[in-house]
Amino acid sequence: MSAYLHCLSHTPLMGHVDPAQAVLDEVDEVIAAARQRIAAFDPELVILFSPDHYNGFFYDVMPSFCIGMAAHAIGDFGTLAGPLAVPQALAEDCAAAVLEEGVDSAVSYRMQLDHGAAQPLELLLGGLREVPVIPVFINAVATPLPSFTRARLLGEAIGRWAATLGKRVLFLGSGGLSHQPPVPELAKVEGLMADRLKGSGRYLPADEREARTQRVILAAQRFVEDPHTLHPLNPEWDAHFLTLLEQGRLSELDAVSNAELSSLAGKSTHEIKTWVAAFAALASFGPYQASDRYYRPIPEWIAGYGSISAHPVSPLENPRRAV
Template sequence: MTLALVTMSHSPLLEYVNPPADVKAGVDAAFDAVRAFVTDFDPDLVINIGPDHYNGFFYDIMPPFCIGYDAVGVGDFGTQAGPLNVATDTARALTEFLMQEGIDMTVSLRMEVDHGAVQPMEIIYGDFTAKPVVPIFINSVAPPFTPLKRIRELGEAIGRFASTELPDQKVLLIGSGGLSHEPPVPQIATATPEVRASLLGGGRHLTPEARDARQQRVISAAKDFAAGINVVKPLAPEWDQELMRILASGDLSPIDAWTPDEMSEIAGNSSHEVRTWIAAYAALGAAGPYTVQYSFYKPIPEYIAGFGVTAATLD
């Protein structure tokens, strides 16, 4: 078994807004760096840990985490639509392993994934079917949230599975999301009756017209945020960089004390997407000591995100 990791912020706005040229060049260089890293590693399997933004998971049933035995991209914000190349037997074996480890997993025999899971595969490979994948959803937008200690334990169990059950495979862990940001994702506590119905499942399988209207709201909000208009929650670079420092250290235990309310207050309602990073780094650490080989960070208002990209390997 050989394990490597890539974590990256994603943004549905990459192709829809224009940050300053030097900022865009920095992000492009970061993507080039992880493409080269993954090409050199050449994994046999990708374990793709991502969030969802009320495109595949809704409040009719909202699990803290879920493994897909099959998965379909919904095609939001111009990302690929259609079936992923899911390693179903491995997904099933991982689920059974996690349950034996005391992690109560939810499973989906037809997981629907949005840009949160699709965009990293497209950035790295240009095609989300390029490698066999095990998709793992972690709830990152819909309170209540499971404690971060539980996310760390989930990740550690994933790492033990890769170490013991996939001895002859090279496995790439992808954690996608965050860092600090608060885009216009609706909150159930303040939702209007119409929005509440959408969050309860009415927003599933949108018409092209409804999806375009939803996306235009996000694009408009990004442009306003970059211009200093209607700022809901400023980005939190110090919080972002402290998280990245802890993850790089190999000792993730300090994160156990972080609470969801504090995260929302300091870093925004969508900062919970860093759960995908935590799970991925915990998985890598469970396989052995590691070193971060590449790290990029920039607060980018045009993307409404503290934008980070890292790559790491076992020592």
């Protein structure tokens, strides 16, 4: 098997505002099983599709997509901090191949990543530098946003490139599902906050970083007490989305506009475009079989929390669901 995929929700609230122990144990079992499957696959290269939350990408220059030539994690919300093991020459080749396929992606030799990238690497691989990683940023919070179509085409281009490497490639998608935590919007803020979103927030003072952390924690606590304080989670949409992934019906999402998705499931639900890109990349290896689907709405984490794996199949496997 030359490719494997795992998509996992991330949450900065893990360890800060947690659900009941039984739910934590359930999630821990899901993550541990995924980690074992990934270890058995033994990836030689990880391609990580993840968003950002105004920690590494700002309105001084806000690309729809960016491929990291080098990257480090900032360690927000207690996640791991430090450099990733990015294979620069491979990342450069990937970026060139994507552009040749007609998908415009920026590149960064100083990519700054937050919990959206660090958490899946820690939970699924055990650290930031366990396996060579090419990080791929997909803008999921800063309007104007890329469409489902563009995210799918990005994934397809990266997948076709990865299929030429002769390596065991793990595709990771990080984010979602339905949720809308208190992320500031440029059109609704001014003064210092607007300046932070335009770029000065790249290196926040410690007191501002802590205030930001506490603001999200407080929002989660209030959401548990009163689900009307934030956009509600949408388990029905989340289930539909997971089914589309399982059945290889990625292109059906092309018809869902950004405004419609925000209304259905919350403005931060655009993070699921990382899952679409990851599945599109895997589909470039041929028909796939999805497995180990998990879902639970967890208000303490302000998230419809999901997990799913997939791998390419041979004709002899006769997959129940295939692209």
